[in-house]
Amino acid sequence: MKTFSNYINGILTPPISGNYLNNYEPATGKIYSLIPDSTDLDINMAVIAAKNAASGWAALSNEQRSDWLMKIAARIEQKQEEFAVAESRDNGKPISLARTMDIPRAISNFRFFANAITQFGGESHHMQGIGINYTLRQALGVVACISPWNLPLYLLSWKIAPALAAGNTVIAKPSEITPFTAYLLSEVCIDIGLPIGVLNIVHGLGPKVGDSLCTHHDVKAISFTGGTATGRRIASVAAPLFKKMSLELGGKNPNIIFADCDYDQMLKTTIRSSFANQGQICLCGSRIFVERSIYDRFKIDFVSKVDSLKIGDPVDEDCKMGAVVSETHLNKVLSYISLAKEEGGSILCGGHRKIMHGRCAEGWFLQPTVIEGLPHDCRTNQEEIFGPVVTITPFDSEDEVIMYANSTEYGLSATLWTSNLGRAHRMSEKLVSGIVWVNCWLVRDLRTPFGGMKNSGIGREGGYEALRFFTEAKNVCISY
Numbered sequence: 382m383k384t385f386s387n388y389i390n391g392i393l394t395p396p397i398s399g400n401y402l403n404n405y406e407p408a409t410g411k412i413y414s415l416i417p418d419s420t421d422l423d424i425n426m427a428v429i430a431a432k433n434a435a436s437g438w439a440a441l442s443n444e445q446r447s448d449w450l451m452k453i454a455a456r457i458e459q460k461q462e463e464f465a466v467a468e469s470r471d472n473g474k475p476i477s478l479a480r481t482m483d484i485p486r487a488i489s490n491f492r493f494f495a496n497a498i499t500q501f502g503g504e505s506h507h508m509q510g511i512g513i514n515y516t517l518r519q520a521l522g523v524v525a526c527i528s529p530w531n532l533p534l535y536l537l538s539w540k541i542a543p544a545l546a547a548g549n550t551v552i553a554k555p556s557e558i559t560p561f562t563a564y565l566l567s568e569v570c571i572d573i574g575l576p577i578g579v580l581n582i583v584h585g586l587g588p589k590v591g592d593s594l595c596t597h598h599d600v601k602a603i604s605f606t607g608g609t610a611t612g613r614r615i616a617s618v619a620a621p622l623f624k625k626m627s628l629e630l631g632g633k634n635p636n637i638i639f640a641d642c643d644y645d646q647m648l649k650t651t652i653r654s655s656f657a658n659q660g661q662i663c664l665c666g667s668r669i670f671v672e673r674s675i676y677d678r679f680k681i682d683f684v685s686k687v688d689s690l691k692i693g694d695p696v697d698e699d700c701k702m703g704a705v706v707s708e709t710h711l712n713k714v715l716s717y718i719s720l721a722k723e724e725g726g727s728i729l730c731g732g733h734r735k736i737m738h739g740r741c742a743e744g745w746f747l748q749p750t751v752i753e754g755l756p757h758d759c760r761t762n763q764e765e766i767f768g769p770v771v772t773i774t775p776f777d778s779e780d781e782v783i784m785y786a787n788s789t790e791y792g793l794s795a796t797l798w799t800s801n802l803g804r805a806h807r808m809s810e811k812l813v814s815g816i817v818w819v820n821c822w823l824v825r826d827l828r829t830p831f832g833g834m835k836n837s838g839i840g841r842e843g844g845y846e847a848l849r850f851f852t853e854a855k856n857v858c859i860s861y
């Protein structure tokens with residue numbers, strides 16, 4: 382059985398306590414590796430390493446740091462298949478998804494910020510006859526990057542890359558549920574000879590290592606992606622310490638379908654936006670609102686397509702849906718299906734655990750589930766389920782569907798299907814959500830601001846927004 386280590390000060394380091402946690406393969410329900418059960422002692426060691434490396438790393442030119450990020454990207458690319466297999470095994474996602482989405486995107490994240498930092502500059506404000514101001518953008522020092530289990534390397538690298546590019550040194554804390562590709566990233570950093578202490582990866586439980594990382598005196602900023610409850614907890618301990626925070630949290634995203642849309646394109650994309658990664662993408666559209674005139678047609682076509690989705694062993698090339706990430710999560714999603722029934726919903730398809738045979742007999746598989754007949758304000762339609770479960774609801778007017786869409790505590794993303802340009806603009810303006818996709822879903826330009834409104838978070842990632850977050854602005858005013 383493989384035993385992972387932390388990556389601290391450039392070397393693979395066992396946890397100081399000597400204790401390890403079990404790591405499970407969701408497709409089999411079996412333990413297949415051990416990860417460090419780190420404590421504040423490991424965090425302290427990592428912070429010391431990052432602090433010692435900070436001034437040297439910040440003193441490199443943007444081009445030199447850019448070169449290091451390019452080397453990381455190139456090395457991951459060389460080992461792309463090993464990374465994809467690890468991601469699929471650790472998370473339960475189809476191997477095809479890890480190959481085409483997770484790992485290519487992690488590589489792009491490093492390349493993107495390697496390029497972006499060479500184009501990033503401060504502002505200058507001229508005061509006529511008086512002087513000139515210019516703004517320096519300086520690295521913060523040691524920063525924390527904490528990521529969830531659903532897109533493990535994709536989201537971790539989305540934070541690490543801009544943090545390093547901007548000249549910070551990093552303590553990364555991957556989810557303890559999906560540590561494998563973060564561990565492979567440590568091997569990559571060792572392979573390429575990344576200066577020691579620049580990136581440190583500490584594995585372990587959120588409430589233990591995550592908490593001590595977020596409250597450490599020498600950690601200047603926290604970039605966090607995860608659940609809203611965890612974000613609230615982090616904000617409550619880190620805000621009194623005046624740490625910079627970027628919180629990317631949960632969602633309950635509406636997918637709004639008008640009768641005038643390109644129906645075939647909408648149907649194909651709605652299958653993906655509902656069930657990709659077993660519905661475990663923060664951007665999945667779990668509340669589908671359909672204009673009444675096409676509701677019945679949509680219901681028949683959608684349910685028939687969902688019924689034919691192939692759930693299978695994630696290692697199979699043609700598997701479209703794999704396992705959900707853990708037994709706890711499986712039970713959470715099943716409890717929401719029971720709640721939906723109690724609330725008066727009808728299950729149109731799915732609704733049960735999927736029992737597999739052979740290698741996957743004890744795996745955590747769930748049938749993709751479609752529910753109708755629920756009011757917009759019931760718990761099933763208000764709380765984040767984060768699994769392969771969607772509700773469908775008819776609507777009659779723009780105002781009505783805007784009210785439904787904006788009725789939750791979340792505001793991460795929204796999808797809109799219509800061929801009416803005026804409506805697309807009108808609705809986009811009214812949706813309370815950080816991202817609106819019109820006639821598409823999950824089309825990502827890494828330069829654009831990414832993040833949510835309301836309880837979906839504070840701050841924005843992506844492009845220069847991320848580089849601004851990971852730097853401190855200092856204005857210099859020169860009188861002439």
Ligand code: NDP
Pocket residue numbers: 527528529530531536554555556557558585586587588589590591592595606607608609611612614615629630631632662663765767793833837838
């Ligand atoms: P969690 O909030 O449970 O965990 C996220 C990370 O935080 C994990 O590494 C976790 O460690 C760690 N953590 C837990 N407690 C603490 C703490 N007290 N202090 C510091 N770190 C802590 O989220 P999940 O991993 O369950 O991920 C699912 C959630 O992430 C969903 O709500 C989803 O919407 C959201 N998400 C948001 C995205 C966005 O961009 N807005 C993108 C992707 C997901 P450990 O795993 O060891 O508990």
